[in-house]
Amino acid sequence: AMAAPDLARLTIRLVQDPEMCRLHARHMNEPTTTDVLTFVDGHEADVAVCVDEARRRSEEMGHELRRELLLYGLHGLLHAVGFDDRTPEDFARMHAEEDRLLAAIGVGATFSPEVPR
Secondary structure: OOOOOOOOEEEEEEEOHHHHHHHHHHHHOOOOOOOEEEEEEOOEEEEEEEHHHHHHHHHHHOOOHHHHHHHHHHHHHHHHOOOOOOOHHHHHHHHHHHHHHHHHOOOOOOOOOOOOO
């Protein structure tokens, strides 16, 4: 409710690199893996989260895989409700909102861990 009051349904599917590459190529014409893809249809959203990418990033950041997966799910949810991260300003706004919401539920900042937890 804090992030998506008008969203009636959200499905998050965990996928591996091969499936994410297939989805990314099919929907974005990019035959590479990526962290999150979000598909919105009215008040319903489907999010694909790449476990392999989350594993790589969590090891790099030094936190648990489940924390990175939570970040990716939230990232997809924010895309579903209109956030974007294509410009530097939108990127900063979206990731600040992720960290704000993660802090609000007691997880703490994850995208920018230097933000006080």
